Amino acid sequence: MLAGAARRAGHRVQVLDLAREWMIDHHAVPRNESVFIGDHDKPSESLRLFQEHWCSLCAEGWPSGLDSGQHEEVIVHLKAGFDEVEAAASAFCHTEIGAWFKRKISETTPPELVGISVLYSGQVIAALTLTHLVKAQWPKVPVVWGGAHVTALGEEISRDTRYGSCVDGFVFGYAEKTWVELLDSVANGSSWPQEVIRAGEEFRRAKDYPEIVPCFGTPVACGGRLTLPAQSSRGCAFGRCAFCTYPAIEGTARNLDLYPVREVVMEAERRGAVVSFKDSLITLNRLDELSKLIDGRVQWSGCTKLHPGLNADLLRRLAAAGCRTLEVGLETLTESGQELILKRQTPKLFLEFLDAAAAAGVSIVVNYITGFPRVDHDEEQRWLTKVLAEISTRPNLVAKVEHNRFQFERLSPMGRQPERFGLVVTGSWPWASVLDWKLAA
Ligand code: SF4
Missing domain, CATH: 3.20.20.70 (Aldolase class I)
Known part of the structure; x- marks a missing residue:
């Protein structure tokens, strides 16, 4: 959608589907054509194994050491503090994960702006690592994050500058119009649209376009039907x-x-x-x-x-x-x-x-x-x-x-008003969208 909006406005965009490329480079993706189509036509068991492999690679590079029982809680849900997450991302720059990202970056046409979409908490470490490596390769190129997980943390990001330790801007919600305005401003050297905020700045929802035709490039079926x-x-x-x-x-x-x-x-x-x-x-x-x-x-x-x-x-x-x-x-x-x-x-x-x-x-x-x-x-x-x-x-x-x-999600009605549902929050982490909870007395 973002590529479609950008191209319609006359900008050049290169889409790197790194999650997909990681899977293709590291695993034999099985052929799968189930009786269900859409989101459920996926090799779920293989995807689970791919995620386990990813978690074990992350655990090897994790600064404080993790046992396998902690993988899901810490690496996927990101129940960890700012310092721990930041140290892990910095460490990953020098592991197999970092080497793979570096190769992908070096194969890319030098950009004027990098946008990273973070869909869920399990992608934050990868996104931070990638951000560090982009900055190392192209120090003047700004990096802006958006996506569902960034939106889920929008209010926290707008209150705390620590989210912006290496990320230049954040965009919350559907954002095709804001994205095009951002590309225009980068091209013209003018100030960014106010809907792209720096960490610690007032929360603003991005603007979307309701009539954008997505740009698919040349998609190829990966493991089954397209x-x-x-x-x-x-x-x-x-x-x-x-x-x-x-x-x-x-x-x-x-x-x-x-x-x-x-x-x-x-x-x-x-x-x-x-x-x-x-x-x-x-x-x-x-x-x-x-x-x-x-x-x-x-x-x-x-x-x-x-x-x-x-x-x-x-x-x-x-x-x-x-x-x-x-x-x-x-x-x-x-x-x-x-x-x-x-x-x-x-x-x-x-x-x-x-x-x-x-x-x-x-x-x-x-x-x-x-x-x-x-x-x-x-x-x-x-x-x-x-x-x-x-x-x-x-x-x-x-x-x-x-x-x-x-899962007790911080942005759900339950997470926003736990007392209304007889619940008490007992644990929260900066990059996690889920909260720990207990029943109110
Ligand atoms: S609010 Fe209810 S009906 Fe709507 S998307 Fe969520 S679960 Fe589905």
Whole structure:
């Protein structure tokens, strides 16, 4: 999206997809074409092993030494102080990780600006290491960070100059317009747009463009079918789930112009790719609009929410229009859990959805969470077992459960007002989006 916005404005941009290149350079990525498309057409087991390998490389270079039980907490969630994270990033510059980054940098055309997108806490160490190495190679080139994780830490970054020890600027939220303004100002030598802040400066959300056509360059399928991302809305039209950070990170819910979707679908058609919608929640009306627009020309997937209108008729129409996989956030079927997270969905509604998906031939992914505060663990397990049993007893249904443990995120409604949910924060770390917690007395 940023490359598309920049090129439309006449700037030259080179995109380095370093996470992907790291995987290709270090691992044999298996061929994978699952019955699910979109985000769930991934070799999950291999990706887990790749992450373990990454963590063990990081642990070897970690200044204070880490045992394997700490890898996830410290390296992935980044439960560590400023000094520890900074020392690790500096140390990584002289390890295999740093040598690989140096090679990638030296193969790149010298830029006037480097932007780094940080999606989650597990990328912060790599982003800091990369920033140090960029500065070593091109000392005058500013480095600006953005992305979902940077947005999740926006208020902290705007209060504490230590975040800016080597990063020149931060951008919060969707930022295509701000990005173009920043490129203009770098090209003209004028001052940066006020939405690009230095650490310790007032928080400002970046400006986006709703009608940008993403620029894919020459994407190549990595380990299976080619998937192109598209987006038809930003934010979440429901936006109330107490554990979720998407509404805060993505901003006010709004539908986007469908012109870019049309372009992505045409591109996917040309390349024999499938389309994965990245919307946090596609409303039923939008699903209908997308069906009419796509009309079966490509296969596609998206994420929505259980709703009585998501019945066999609608799902058949979606299937006829190419929709192959739908993801829904069930989260929990325990009453106390639903009350806590402010998301009510009856077992009856869920079972009707399973029947409708089986009848229409749409594969489904059900997100389920256990470990919610104040919710009986055995009850959570009983409901999870019931969900799995209901799925496995429907012979025509293609479905899987994505089971995650509850994470207490600082930007979720729970993280912002823990007392409202009977919780007390017991631990926070500067670069971590998750907090430690306990029940209030
Ligand atoms: S969990 Fe889904 S429905 Fe709930 S607020 Fe987040 S994106 Fe919206």
